[in-house]
Amino acid sequence: MTAAVVARSGRSGLDPRTSVLLTVVTAAVVLGPGGMRFVPVAYALGLGLAFYDRARRRALALVVFVTAAWLLGWWVPARWPGAFTATLGLTGFYLLRYGAAAGIVAHLVVTTSPTGLAAAFNAWRVPRVVSVTLAVMLRFFATVAAEFSAVRDAMRLRGLTGVRGIVRHPVLTLERFTVPLIATSLRSSEDLAASATLRGMGSRRRATSLHPVRFGGADLVAVVAVAALTIVALALPPVLA
Template structure:
């Protein structure tokens, strides 16, 4: 079985990105390296005392965005992190109100998600599903982990694309906007949720058919036309991450 893609139905065609034939050799990391960075960042940041690793994770996310030439994300990550950090640490000192304390707690948790989201966005934008599945197989992971990960990588962009289509359709009919949601919240949720669920079910059927045609879940081990390989870029990324980790562990705030 090769990496030839069988094009799914129209509901999922916009979300499933075909693997670029000429741009695979650009400055992108091996999918296993990116996945290891994402899992490692989740472990250290979500652990107790993991807030100290947020700056290092943000730096990694910005560097990955710059390597991908995603200039907008490279600017949005530090701006969003600075805003959330100000809400988490400066807002409670402004006034001792319980509402400010609740907002600070939520902003602190959102700050961790934003830091990890920079690496996750790089993984989604640079790793097509075919390369991601090949990388998971090369890492000798069982099918119980490979198949759900491949399906989720394809299905999540499909749901996002369908949600945008439903939102645009609601706006064309004058049902969108914050004013309408505030006046008729239940009706707005109903108008948005029902079409999204129907289109997502159709997209899931298309993705299931495409997965069966590609042999996903078969007993035979498929081969890849471009097997994943570690390179110089992965070594550089590992050295940068190791240096940031050492600096974070050895840094002590001035008292």
């Protein structure tokens, strides 16, 4: 059973409120002043969440990304000093920070359903105009990702993908990629709006959840792990400087 199905079934996984807090706090700390000290902590947390979700591809992508960003930001400028490599180093510097936050965001998007996110916001007494908007956005991103894969597969059948296809037909490739994606995105947004209306998300009465959100042992382990990693990051000298 995949992590997304488990999260939607409500039988296990982190509480949506824990996932939201981890996402917000990690992004604020890593992208803020002095955030490079906590970048290894964020990547360790992202890898831990990926293994917890049994998402091996996400864990591998994080490892590959952090390795490439480190090479681009530190190893290449140190090996070949110059203006161009300094620009590459600055690019790798920011990619490393944004990638650390993206690893936690990926966990939130994959494991949290729109209904779970809405239930979490209802438990926090968040205004419905905010909770409904974010819940629909979460579903919209997943729908766009699925449509992106479908359009890419259709273009592959027509030989318009890859470096050769883009070089031979650049305008045609752009047209046949963007037009279907925009059309399907608009249609999906209308369907999501109708679905939200049928679910009563525009009602003034507070909605109930089939699987009420509650904190569990996994949330306690996540909080303790984050606290321990933060203490280690503060006690040891910065790894990335």
